[in-house]
Amino acid sequence: MKRWLTLLVAALALTACADQSQQSAPNTQLTVGAEQAERYLPQLADKNVALVVNQTSRAHDQHLVDYLLAQNIHVTKVLAPEHGFRGDAGAGETIDDAIDPSTGLPILSIYGKTKKPTAEMLADIDTIVFDIQDVGARFYTYISTMHYVMEAAAEQGIEMLVLDRPNPNGAFVDGPVLEKQFQSFVGMHEIPLLHGMTVGELAQMIKGEGWINEAPALDLTVVPVTNYRRDMAYDLPVAPSPNLPNAQAIQLYPSLCLFEPTAVSIGRGTDFPFQVLGHHQVALGDFQFSPRSMPNSAPNPKLEGESLQGRDLRNSQIQGFDLKPLLQAYQAFKAAGQADDFFTSPDFMDKLSGTDKLRKAIIAGESEAEIRASWQADLAQFKQQRQPYLLYPDND
Structure with missing residues (x-):
């Protein structure tokens, strides 16, 4: 009996230690800004709210619009970026104003003729919420949309709330830094092609560096992602x-997007866009594919209907900004007498490159080494410049 009691006491002690260890262990679950309601719902209470959102704007298995309405937040309108509120419009396709059939909310386009919200659009708004998943490349236009929305908010005295999300290419800072004379909607900021920042960090930098009109006046709040590191796979x-x-x-997007202003297809109009490359006259490999019209993603793809020969990159290990595919393709065209x-x-190539x-x-x-050497000083300067705005551990 005495031995049994000794074992029981020891077991209870081990259980207590385990429970205490579990309670004191830090919560390592990654939580995006939109799912941290306690950090932003009080700011939205009793406000007229406009949302800059798309299909990626999710909170607890709901679209952010539905989630906020269920929390009795007075959402009055949605501002729709490239690809639309539901994300079903093709690249560059004009977004039209509409009414959301699910909620009855007006959807106002800020991609097309109007990229910067007008005073009329925001006349009754107290707070703008931006919650869109980015991919970390300068030419992906959601950060350009955020720039214009921030500027409109600053000019009109409207609060700006950014709900942050991870950058899936956040481990990389690479490529040429944009030169001012090549500024466009596919590159608005003097940052590298791969900047390694989240939209929340970029929002702080846009304000802090004065890249928008009335930057000091902007009332900006960023809700960071919890337990996130920029080198974390996501x-x-x-x-x-x-x-x-x-x-x-x-x-692959950062490396293959620079093929857009070339004769080479990167798979628009296939089931594997941005995962292949090919051409119908210059063989770039032994993989064959043929682009076709796909109304929701590639209504008029490059080289539609042609039989292309190229490379299947679906299992490649290319990461960050890899120049090799672009350089190799150009050399293949040159060898075929088609470099011109x-x-x-x-012009579009220079806008995408930023130079x-x-x-x-x-x-x-x-050579690749010579080209890469040309932007190293600018990258080092940028990394110093961005330091005050970082929200997550740096992996330098």
Whole structure:
């Protein structure tokens, strides 16, 4: 009996220690800003709220619009970015004003003729909430939309609330830093092609660096992601746009997007966009595919109906910004006597690159090492410049 009691006491002690250990162990679950209601609902109470959202704006298995309405937040309108409120419009496709059939809310387009919300759009608004999943590349236009929304909020004395989400390419700071003369909607800020920041961090930088009119006047709040590191792998639960359907496409996007102003297809009009590359006259590999019209993602794809030969990158290990595919494709065109046909839109190439130096270096036959060396000083300066605005541990 005495031995049994001794064992029982020991077991109870071990259980108590285990319980105490579990209670004191930190919660390591990643939680996006939208799912931290206690940190932002009080700010929205009794306010007229406009939302800048799309299909990625989810909170607790609901669209953020539905979630906030269920919390009795007075959402009065939705401002729709590129690809639309539901994310079903193709790249560059004009977004029209509409009424959301589910909630009856007006949907006002801020992609197309109007990219910056007008005073009329925001006349009755107290707070604008921005909650959109980004992919970390300068030319992905959601951060340009955020820029214009922040500027409109600053000019009109409206609060701005950014609900942060991870950057799936957050481990990388790479590529040329945008030069001011190449500023456009696919590159508005003097940041690298891969900036390694979340939208919340970028919002703080846009305000802090005075990149918008009336920046000091902007009342900006960012709700950070809990337990997040920028080098953390993160698979997006919802595709951020029609042509980035999976983690591999998002990983390849920074490297393959620069093929857009070239003669080469990167798979728009296939089931694997941004995961292949090919051409019908210059063989870039032995993988064959044929683009077709796909109304919701690629209504008129490049080289539609042609039989293309190229590379299948669906299982590749390309990460960050890899110049090799672009350089190899240009050399293949040059070897075929078609170098002059490679860049079909030099101006757009320079806007995506943020400089004309990259295109000119490729034409001049500079090596990858030479090209990369050309932007290292700018990257080092940027990393210092962004430090005051970082919300998460840096992986430098």
